[in-house]
Amino acid sequence: MNRAVQAAGTWNAASAWRAWESPEPEDLRGPLDVAVAAAVVLDARNMVIGWSPAAAELLGYPAADIVGRPADVFLCGPAPESPSEAGHGSAAAAVRRHETRLARHRDGRSVAVEASVCELADSGAAARILVLAESERLRLWESRLAMLDGLATQSPIGLAIYDTDLRLAWANAASGEEIGRPFAQYRGMRPDELYPGGTLVTEGYPRALDEVMRRVLETGEPVLDVHFLGQMPSDPGQDHLWSCSYYRLQDAEGRVLGVCEDAFDITARHEAQNRLALLVAAGRSVGTSLDATVTAREIAGVAVPDFASEVEVDLAPWVLEGGEPADGRGPQSGLLRVTHAAEGIARHVVEYPPGSPQLRSLSSGGRVLVENVLVVPMRVGAGPLGLVTFTRTGKAAVFDNGEISLADELVARAAVCVDNARRFTREHAAALTLQRELLPQHLPRHSAVEFAHRYLPTDDVTGVGGDWFDVIPLSGARVGLVVGDVVGHGLPAAATMGRLRTTAEALAKLDMAPEELLTRLDDLVGPAPDTAPEEAGGRRPVETADSPVTGGPHPDMTTSATCLYAVYDPVARRCTMARAGHLPPAVVRAGGACSFPELPEGPPLGSGGLPFEEADLELPAGSLLALYTDGLMEARDRDIDQGLEVLARVLTDHRDLPLEELCDQVVAALLPGGTTADDTALLLVRTRELDAGQVAVWELAAEAVAAGRARELVTAQLSSWDLDELAFETELVVSELVTNAVRYAEGPVQIRLIRDRTLLCEVADTGHTSPHLRHSTAEDEGGRGLFIVAQLVQRWGTRYTPSGKTIWTEQAFPDGGREVPAER
Template sequence: MATPDETAGGKAGATAGGTEASDAETSDAEASDAEEVARPAITVLNDEGQVVGWTRAAETLLGFRAEDILGHPGGELLAGGGDVSRIWSRDGDGDIGYRSGLEELRHRDGQRTLVRLERSRLLVPRGPHDWLLCALPASADGGVTSVLEPLLTRAPVVVAVWDRDLWCVWLNEGAQQLRDVFPYFRVGGKLTEIPPDADAPFPPDLIQEVLDGGEAVIDRESRWSLAGEEEERALSTFLFRVEGVDGRPLGVCLLAIDITHSMARERLALLRQASVRVGTTLDVMRTAQELADLTVPDFADYVTVDLSESVLPGPEPLDDLDTDDVGRPVFRRAALASIHGEVPGSLLPAGQAVYVPEHSPFTRVLETGRSYLEPVLDTSPDGWLSHDPPRARVVHETGIHTLVIVPLKARGTILGVAAFLRTENETSFTRDDQILAEELADRAALSLDSARQYTREHTAALTLQRHLLPSRISGGDAMDVASHYMPSTRYEGVGGDWYDTIALPGSRVALVIGDVTGHGIAAAASMGRLRTAMRTLAYQDLPPDELLTRLDDVFAREAEEDDRDSPIAATVLLALYDPAAGRCTMASAGHPPPALMDPGGSITFPDVPPGTPIGLGMGTHQSMDLDLAEGTLMVLYTDGLIERRGSDLDEGMSRLGAALADSRGPLAEMCRDVAGTLVGEDAEDDVTLLLARTRATRP
C-alpha cells in the first residue's frame, strides 16, 4: 500500500537518489508502462491455487515475469501470503460465481499494491475448476475513499480514514476544521505519534482494536471544547473497519456527529432510520413514499414528494399539457403523507401533474438548486400563495404555518423536490431543521438516482441484447430447433448471453451458444461482435476446434491493439451437425457441456474437452465427434440455467436432466417448461436455452 505522503501528494521521493530520465525513449517507455498498469492484470489459477496464466499487464503491475510465477502457488501474490482460496470463498462453502472488492497484492519488490480485484470461476464440468482473476490498481478508480469523498466531503459530519498502519489517508472538511482541537487530524500523520497526554475522544488503541477485531464501535459519546467557546460539545463517534474482498482489514473509517443539543439526538435517530428505511428497493415510487413516511410525524405533519418527468414519466408528457391559471406543469406527484393517515382531497394524488407558478418557492428551488425555508408561512394577499390558489386552499384547510422545500439532487441533476410542512406541531422550522431536511433529501436522491439509472440502463441493455440476438433461427432440413431467452430481473445479470444457428453447405448446421463475462450494455455489445465474428469464421468451413482457436486469437489481438480496459472474455460451445453422416462435432471454450437425449429418453452429458474462454489468447481447443441417432435431442444452455449458490455444476446438470425427462411436447414448449422449472420467474442471471432435434436425412 502506498505511504500517506504518496497518497496525499503523489509518489514522494520517487526519484530521490537517482537521476531524471532525460531522453525521449525512456519517457516513452515509462508512459507505456503507465498505460499498461492502468489496464487490468489478468491471471488464471487452477483448482489447486497454482498460477497457470499470466499476462503482460500482470507483469507490469506486480513485477513478476511469467517464467518467475507460472506454476507457483497463487498465495505468493497476496500481501502477507496465505491460501489464495480465501479470495473466492470466505466461508469455505465453495460458492461459485462472481465477486469483486479490494485486495492487497504483493509486488516482486515486497511492496503492497492495493487493487480492485474481480474473480470469476471458469466453468469446466467434471474436471478441475480454474479461476480468472482481474486486478486493477485501486488508484485507477479512486481507491478506498472513492465512495466516501463525493458523498462526505462537505457533509455536516466528521469523517476520517486511516490505513492498516494507522496513517491518516483522508479527512473531510468537518474533520479538518477540528485540527485546532485534535492536531493529529492530519493527512500523512500517524496515530502512534499522538502524545500520551493528548485529549483524544477516540484514542489510537480503540482504533487499533477495531482494526484487529473487526467489531464496529457504535454511537460512542465524547465531549470536547473549542477555543473561545464556553459551551462543551458532545460528539457521537462511529468506528468501523474497511475490508477487502476476502474480509481482511484495509483500514478504519471514523464517523463523528455533533450531538450537543437534545434535538441533535433526535435528528441523528432520524438519519439512522433513513439509512435503513429509505431506498429499500429500486422502485422510484416506493423510495419517494419511504421518504414521506419516514418524516411523518417525527419531523413534519405533511410531506409531499414531486419528481421530474425524467424520473417519473407519465402517460402524457408534461410538455404536451397546457399551462393553466396557476402556472406550468413541472413535476408529477410521487408520494404524500399526513399525520392524519388520510391526506386532504385537495392535495394532488400520486401520478398527477404538479403545476407551479412562476414566482413560487418551488420554482426558486428548481432554478437555483438550493433549499427554501419559510419559518412563518406568508398568507398575506401579496404573498406568493396569492398566485397559487390550489395551495392556498390546502393551507387554509389544514392550517399549515411553516414550510421547508428541498431539492432532490444527485450528481448535479435535480430529480424533484420534497416539501415538509407543519400544522398541529406549532414549532416553526429552523435552520437546523432545514439542514436535516437537506440531508434526508440527499439520501433519498441517491436512491432515486440509482433507481433511475437501474431502470434506464436495464432497459437499454435488454433492448440491445434482444436486438442482437437472432430474430429467427432455423435448422434447415437437418434439425428442428427452438430457443428461449430469459433476461435477468437484475441489471447486473443482463447482457452477454447469446445463441445462433448457422446454415452451412451440405445441409450441415452449426449450433452456437455463449456467455460474455460482465453485464450491461458493454457485455451485450461484445456479444454482438462475437456473434458476427463467429458467423464469419463459420462460413470459412473451419473445424470447430480451429474456429474457436482463431476466434480466441482475433479478440485477444484486438484487445491488445485497442488497449482495451476491459478485454472480452467469453465461454462458447460450438456443435457442427452433419445429417448425411449422422455425426456431430463439438468444441468448447470453457462452456458447460450440452445435454443429449436419445430417442429412448436416456440423457447424457458428453465430456467435451475443456478449453480456455475466448479473448484470453491462451492455448488451443479440441474437438470430439459423436454419432447421433435420428430423433436425438441436443440441449445447449448458459450457466444461468443450472448455476445456484452453494451447489456445483454437476448438481445443476442433474436438475436439468430431470427437467428434460419430465418435459413433453413441441420444442418451444419444452424450452419454456425447462426454464420455468429450473429458474422460475426471478432470474439472477440471464438464461439462454437452445434445443435441436435431429431429423431423418433426406436424399
C-alpha cells in the first residue's frame, strides 16, 4: 500500500482535538447511526442496489453512477492497522463484523472508514446493509463517550442533572459519594432537600440554589463559579464550600431538558486561603505598638472569632518589665494574663490548676491540645515569653493539623513582636534612667532664689532627648541658672546633654562670667580645624539637625545645641545673662508686666567664630524669671511668637501663685495634651535679696596695718552676729588674705562678710594674680598661709572681676543652725 493510503488510514488526532474545540453544537448521534451514516444496500452478490445521500457525500459518487455496480468499486481492503486482514484475497469481499477499511473516493483518494454490516433475512433482493463512517469521526465520537464515562465514574467533580422541575434526574459517582446513599434513594429530590440549610455565599446572586437554577432554565445563560456553603449529607456537622456552575441542557431539536450542575469541593483550598489571610492580617495588625500588652490584644483581635472563640495571652512578668529570663526554663506559675478575648484586658496574675493544659505546656515547653483547647508557648529562641490559649466552642471545635500549624505560625510572629516590645521597654527604661541621672535630681535650696522646674520628655516612642536645666550655687551667695537644648533625641542627645551640663556646672563653679562660660562650651562642641574641612570659598560646613558637623575635642558629640546662662546676685539684685542661640527669658518684675529682654543672641554652641555677649539686668526682690526650651513654645497649631504671648499672659495673670502651681499653669496652657514633639524644660525663678544686716563691707588702704585693722572689724562684726565661735578662725583667714593682697597687689583692699546659710568671707584687690595652694618645706620662710586658710574653711576659691580678683572662703556655722535665710 502506498504512503498516501497509509496516511489516509491513520487517525489524525490533531484534527480530532480541533473538532473538540469547535464552538458550534455537535450532533450527539453516533457516526454509525443509520440516520446520519453512509448506508449502502447490497444484494447477495455484493452489488449495490441502494445508495444513501450520506454515502454520496462521503465518497463522492452519485446514486446513478454506483447503483448496479459491485461494492469493490468503492470499498478496498482492510486498513493497514486492521488485524489479520492484510492478506485477504479480494478487496471487495463482504465485510464481516465491524472493520476498518479503506474506501476509494470518486476523485481517487483513499478514505479510512469504519464499516459495519447488517445481514437481512427474507427481504427479497436486499441481502445486507453496509454502514460506513469516517474513522476519524468515529474515534472522536468514541473518545467523547469515554470522557463522559470518566466524568460519570472517575471524575472528582460532582455532576448532576436536574429536570425542568428542578428534581434530580442523574448524578455521577462523585456526587453520589457526597450524598452517601444509593442513587435510587435520592433520585427526584430537589436541591434544598439534598442540602438543607445550605446557601449561596457569592455576592450578587440569590441565596437559594433553586432560584439560580430557575434563572438558568429561563434565560439559558450559564452561571459560573458561585460558592455554595452547606453540609455534606455524608459528613453531617461539618461545613463544606463548593464551587458550582450551572448550564441549561437542550436536545438536538433545542428542547430544554433541564440544568446540569458541576460542583467541586473547595473547602480545603478555602481554609488554606483563610489561613493565609489570617497570617496576612496578623502581619498588618500585630506589632503596631512597642507595647507587649497592646500586642497581646492584637493577637486576640486577629484570631477571634474566625479562628477561635476565645484567646488568652499570658506573659511572664519580666517581659512587661523589659527584663531577661532567669534561666532557659519557663515559669511554672505567676504569669500575668494581659488579654482575655471575652473580657478585654485583664492584667492579673493567674495560677494554673494541676493537670491543666497550660501547666502541661509550661512543664514540657511544647504545645498542648486537649479537645477544644490549644495552648501554644510563646518563645523567641530558647527564651520563654508566655502562653497563648486558643479555645473553641460550638460545632467544629476540634483543631486540625493545618490549624495547629497556623496557630504555631501566628504565635511565632506575635512572639517576635512581644520580644521587640520587651527589648524596647528595657532600652527605653535604660534611656530614661540615664536621662534622670544626667538631669539634676535634688537641687539645693538657695537664699538667692526660690525656684520650681518641669521636664517633659517626648512621647514614649521617641524617648529621651537633650534638654536640661540647672541651678548652681556660686560664691558670694550668688546663683547660676542654666537651661539648654541639644538637637535630636535618644541616647546620643542625652549623652551630649550630660557632657554639656557637667561641663557647665564645673565652669560655673570656677566663677566664669556667662559670656566666657558659653565660649568654653562652644569650644567643647565646636568643629576642630582638622576634622571640619573648609568648603569652596573658605567657608565652614553649615550645621543642621539632619547633618550635624562633628569634630572638636569630642567628634562623637552632637554639635548643635543652644544654651542660656544667667548669674543672679542677691546682694546687688542684678542678673547677668548670655545666650547661645537660645530663646530669651521671660521677666516679670514685681508689679509689672511680662517682658522678654533683648539679650544679644549669640550663635548656637558648636558654630564657632562669633563671640558671645552678656547683658546686665536689675531684678528687684520678688521678680519672676522664666527660662525654657523651644519645646514649650513650638506646636503644630501655633508659631513661637504665639507661644511667647501665651507664656507672657500666664506669667502675668498668675504671678503670685506658688511656683509649683505656676509651673502647672504654664504647662497646661502651652502643652494642653501633656506631650510634645520635642523635649521641654521649664525653670521658674523668683528672686530674693539679702538683708542689709546680713552683709558687712569695708575698704582698707593697702598698707601694713591693714591686716590688724581687718581683724578688729571682723571680730566686732561676728560678735554683733553672735558668731564669736568663728572669730578665731575668721581672724586668721582675713589676716592671711589681706596680708597677701597688700604684699602682691596694688590699690585698696575690700573686705566683705556675708551671713547666709554659711559664713562667707571675701577679700578683693586690684591684682589679677591668683594664689596657689602649695606645701612649704622646712627651709621655706613663707608659703604656709594659704595652706592654713584651706584647713580652716569648708571651701575657698578665686573669682575675677573687671577691676581685679576676689578671694573667697566659706565656713559652716558651729551648730549648723545660725544661718539667717533671706525672706525677701
